[in-house]
Amino acid sequence: MDRIKPLRIIENRAAPNCRRVRIFLAEKGIEIPYDQIDIMAGDHFKTEYKEKVGTYRVPVLELSDGSFLTESIAICRFFEMEKPEIPLFGRTQLEISLVEMWQRRMEFELLWPIAFVLRHGNPKMTVLEDQCEAWSVANRPRVLVGLETLNKQLTHNQFIVGSNFSVADITAIVAVNFLRTIRVEIPEHLEFLLNWKATVSQRSSIGV
Ligand SMILES: N[C@@H](CCC(=O)N[C@@H](CS)C(=O)NCC(=O)O)C(=O)O
Structure with a gap:
């Protein structure tokens, strides 16, 4: 076949x-x-x-x-x-599981809350969404909780799962860059997150 x-x-x-x-x-x-x-x-x-x-x-x-x-x-x-020779979903049993876990958490705890703030709160998004403004308001504090979670995870890790860049980092950097659409800045005290963002942003893939 x-x-x-x-x-x-x-x-x-x-x-x-x-x-x-x-x-x-x-x-x-x-x-x-x-x-x-x-x-x-x-x-x-x-x-x-x-x-x-x-x-x-x-x-x-x-x-x-x-x-x-x-x-x-x-x-x-x-x-x-x-192309498995450049693994982005992890390498070992534990790493694969952790990448899965953090990829999901970055979606549910960061990317989606940002998207909900935007989609339900910005009048331009009525093209895509039957808006519920209360859902936008409810998600704004969740975005900050998601950023705190990410910062904590990066305290002892170069990337989200240890020393290997993975799809969890991709979801997270896309979410972090998406913050501009809801006019949220990363708080200054989240220094591990800010450093990670600076490092990841230098990768040529991020410019695509
Ligand atoms: N869970 C889907 C989400 C896809 C999704 O929501 N895509 C957005 C663009 S980022 C979309 O198609 N929006 C059109 C709409 O909501 O009408 C995935 O991971 O691909």
């Missing part, structure tokens, strides 16, 4: 989940064509797109068997198997 090949990624340049995949691929040195879809114009809500892909969200990986893979981390896992 022919090996299933990755054909292209459908994404939106400004969307944080798409950026997670772009950074992951840049770290691996994998090149693939990207097609843009204008989510702020609502193009992803068109029936033709949803029926083809199975969801209206981005990013999406189109495969050579005609199927579409969604969910940023599922797409990253596909590419982890394509």
Whole structure:
């Protein structure tokens, strides 16, 4: 049976989940064509797109068997198997488990709270969201708790899981960069987080 090949990624340049995949691929040195879809114009809500892909969200990986893979981390896992020699999901039993744990925590405790503040609180986001302002307000303090959690984890670690850069760092740096959309600065006392951000930002993958 022919090996299933990755054909292209459908994404939106400004969307944080798409950026997670772009950074992951840049770290691996994998090149693939990207097609843009204008989510702020609502193009992803068109029936033709949803029926083809199975969801209206981005990013999406189109495969050579005609199927579409969604969910940023599922797409990253596909590419982890394509090029395992640069492991970004961990190496040992414990490291793989810790990367999984911290990747999830960075999503649930940082990236999503930031996204909820933005999506439910910014009038421009009514294109994408049936807004509930109270949900935006409720998530603002959670963002600061998430930043404190990350800072604590970085107290004794170069990267989020020890000395190896991983997909947990990718989710976290995308979330931290996304803070600007809700006008939140990292508090000065979170020095381990600030140092980690400065170090990670120097990686060439982060510029994609
Ligand atoms: N859990 C999904 C989330 C995907 C997602 O929410 N993508 C956003 C862009 S960052 C999107 O498609 N937004 C369009 C919308 O909400 O209508 C993943 O990890 O890929």
